[in-house]
Amino acid sequence: MPIPEVKEKWAGGIVEVQIGATSAEGGTRTSVVKVGGHKGLPFLPFESAGGNKPVIAAHILDIVPDEWHPLLKEPYKSVYNDVGRWAKFCVEELKVEMIALTLSGCHPDTGNRDADYAASVVTKLKEAVGVPLIVWGTGVVEKDNAVMPKVSSALRGERVLLGAATQHNYKTLCAVAQADGHCLISEAPLDINIGKQVNILLSDMEFPLNRIVMFQATGALGYGFEYTYSIQERQRLAGLGGDKLMGIPMLATGGDEAWKAKEAKAPQSEFPQWGSESVRGPLWEITTAVGMLLSGVDILLMRHPDAIKTVQKYIARLWQ
Template sequence: MAFEIPKQIYSGAIKPVTIGKGDKAITLGGETSYPFHLFEGVMPHIPRVAMEVWDADPGEEWPGPCYEPFKDVAKDPVAWAQKCVKDYGAEAIALVLVSTDPNGADASPESAAATAKKVAEAIDVPLIVYGTGNVEKDAEVLPAVAEACADKNLIIGPAQDKNYKKIGAACLGYNHTVIAFSPIDVNLAKQLNILLGQLGVKDSHILVDPTTGGLGYGMEYTYSVMERDRMAALTQEDEKLQLPIVNYVGQEVWKVKE
């Protein structure tokens, strides 16, 4: 008698979200089963990795071996992004606006928006623009970025429960995709998705960032929240969780040696 793999029955599917524009646009989501459970469903779009670019020279903040490949372009985010695409075949770029940190250089929204626009115009792959996570400053900076890069379908975030209205409205008005950020909690993630929907942002323009924690909560807890998110989306037909997940892994890598 032939062995048959026991299969999970799914009643939901992850909604597709397309980021970027033109021939290099990327579609995420669309799966009808748990990640890589291809014996149970389909996974039409594989996970993607974006290469991280800072709008300020990281210098000694980065370990030598990490900084070495980019030391010739680290002072110019446009050249840095182009090098990632041309030399390393990056499928997407994640521009982190570290210069806008109020505890650092505290660069203006206008300056950050100008940088983001230059980078967006210099590459032909999808561009993610990520703020510092400071609720007040991101609420000023990210809408300015959205306006400066209107209709380029950037991925902009993080939009949190305390600033989602300004960031979500800007993404809605200027045709971008918004990153909905919540602190490792399925219910909070769902609630933020609902709030963005009430604001008018369509599901096709939302990515969920459930938080990636290197230590503290720990990787296992982080994974379990993502698993619960997918379980609710795929087996409980929770439409507000049927959205692709995005993880900002880079910042956790820099924080801990483990």
């Protein structure tokens, strides 16, 4: 009687997405990032070796992060008034493999700056670092549709990951990303059905699946994390099961979300039994990020340097 085979076999797989283009590929990046390519669940090398390891992108802003918690601002205080220096710091000091920029300065509530400004900021970013880039609009539909075409064109050929296409606003971003050779974030509001639908809409516009990264608006530990986790896990399982529209790498904004949690940032003076927030804050981000990795996330957008370094070590130790 042979010992029964307990390893899972999957009919499908996760498509490989390359972000960033070198000079040989029509861009100016000195490195590229490949995500996806898996034939099995993450961190189970005995089941299916192969596929690309998850990567961390430092998540920065184009403006001084006035709304951030002091603990989060402190490590970046010498660089955050200049997007180029900030990005360079993250690449050189924190060794991140990507930079993600949210164009907060274009948001109607925080500066409402125009498309030319956005184009100049991303050009500066592009010139400051050689790693692949993620550029995220404001999330305000009219503003993004005005700003992102110029951003896309300023980064033409760099194979940037642009965000975000949603169910009700995807045509403009899809068309410019197509024209300028970029990748797209397809975003859904913690809804697996809509997540799939956005991917269908993008493929209807003939946007290739190997240029899409899925994003389910992330919930931090204690703030919808379990829901995000189960959706992401189900997406991954469906993709591995053969659903091509779900067999797409995933992205999560763990840093941003974790630092919204009261448990991350409430001062020790108010909650003495919780211990120091200087340890607790990064820990909250780390725990959120690690959970996301286990659900199958391929690109983590992170904030605090200590959290970034710890999760880098975690990936290096567990990924084979």
